[in-house]
Every structure is written in C-alpha cells, then in structure tokens.
Amino acid sequence: MIKYSKITLRSDYVLPYRFIGSTVRGAFGVGLKKVVCINPSGVCEECFAKENCLFYDFFEKDNPKYRLRIPLSGEVVFDLFLFEEFADKSPYVISAVYNAFKNIGIGKKRKKIDFKLFFNDLMIYDGKGEIEGYKNEVLEYNVKDIKNSCKIVFLTPVRIKENKVFVRDELRVETILRSIHHKINKLQNLPITKLPFIPKYKIKNFHFSFMDFRRYSNRQKRGMNFGGIVGYIDFEHIDEKSYYLLKIGELIGVGKQTTFGLGDIKII
Secondary structure (H helix, E strand, C coil), X not given: CEEEEEEEEECCCECCCCCXXXXXXXXXXXXXXXXXXXXXXXXXXXXXXXXXXXXHHHHCCCCCCEEEECCCCCECCEEEEEEHHHXXXXXXXXXXXXXXXXXXXXXXXXXXXXXEEEECCEEEECCCCCCCCCCCCCEEECCCCCCCEEEEEEEEEECCEECCEECCCCCCHHHHHHHHHHHHHHHCCCCCCCCCCCCCCEEEEEEEXXXXXXXXXXXXXXXXXXXXXXXXXXXXXXXXXXXXXXHHHHHHCCXXXXXXXXCCEEEC
C-alpha cells in the first residue's frame, strides 16, 4: 500500500519540443523556492533551515518522494504525485505550481500561461479567480484485481541500469521488477533488499527502442541525458506478486529521473 496525493495541471499551451519534463520541473522548483525559502541568500548549502525545508527535500536529497507524469507531446499537461509523508504537503505544492505557471512563467522567456488545476481529480482552480478551498486528502493505492496476463507499455523513456550500465536495447523483466521493489523500499524508508521472490511469466511479444533526449540544467549548470527504453512487453501466465509490483510501478514510476517524467508505464 502506497500513500499518495495528486496535483494535475491542464492547459492548451504547447512547447516546441516533445520532452518538457526539465522545463516543468524547473518551473516547479522556482515556484516552490518562492513559497518556502526563508534564507535571504537563497543558497541551500549550509543553510540553517535546510533540514526542515520542503525545497531541500524535493530538490537536494537523493530520495525525493514525488514524481511527474508528462506526455511526450510538448503539451503543458502533467500530474505531480506526492508519496508517503510528502502526500500531505499538497498546500505548499499547489501554491508552488500555481505561482510558477501563473505569476513567474516557464522557460527562458518566463511565459505565463492559462491553465486549470485539479487535486485528486477534483478541480480547485478553473483558470479564473483564486484557488478554491479543498480538503487536503491523502489517498491509499491498493491493487484490487490481479490478472494473469497483461501488457506493459513504456509511455516515456525508462532510464534504468543493468550491470551499472544504462540499458539501450532489451530490458529484462526482472530489472523492471527490481527497480519498482527498490523504489517502494525507499519511499517507505525501508532497507534496500533483493526482490523477495522469483518472478514467473511467459512473454508473448515485445518491442524495444531507445529514445534519446538531452537538456541543459540551469540549476546544475550542465547538460543532462534523458535517454531510455520505450516500447512494450506482452505477458501471459504472470504470477500475482509480479503483477502487483507492475501495478505499483504505474503509480511510482520505473527507473531513474522519474521526477522529470521518465519511467512512466501503463499496465493494460
């Protein structure tokens, strides 16, 4: 069981490139820092308040408990998921998203756009006026229906390592399951352990290709790679534990850089 809350932004604005994860995350970071930072210098290193700072938790720690889901279409449309103890921090995050896209603007030109905001699929801002009052509700994700056949579709590049090297061709099922298992451990502050079972399944069909993206990070002052595997795997005779993990992977993502929108999968 994973605790979570979801903030959704919908707009008609389209950026002139498919992968907008770094743009959205950067705008969110600027907005969040405006909302929570109390350090006059604005510098996180050696800040007196960093251990109690939401920006530091989200952008400076190795285990941020959130992720972005963004289509590869250039549309400024996304879901921002908050997990476990971060799930009840939604008022700060909603304020950050609102200010980032309404008052600060996105991209180099700081473009301000029209948008609507939803919290756990209920509209809280219709593009006019102010954010309406809402209940800060934390949801629980449970897998109810277990199936013995399914298809994994990699909606955005899955950036994942095998033998310390990023996979560029065929992605093993065990690698996917191990990544999800490790992410669950991290989110719930548990020790990282091996996959506690031997997966059982039969692959009916699959297709993989490598999709590459590269963006420049203004915050880190360097180029960043966002390449990974896209495609699908079609299963039958999959065991219950494996199916359960894959469904959790729909929520929390797979592989690295899920905070930029990578590793988004769909189980159908």
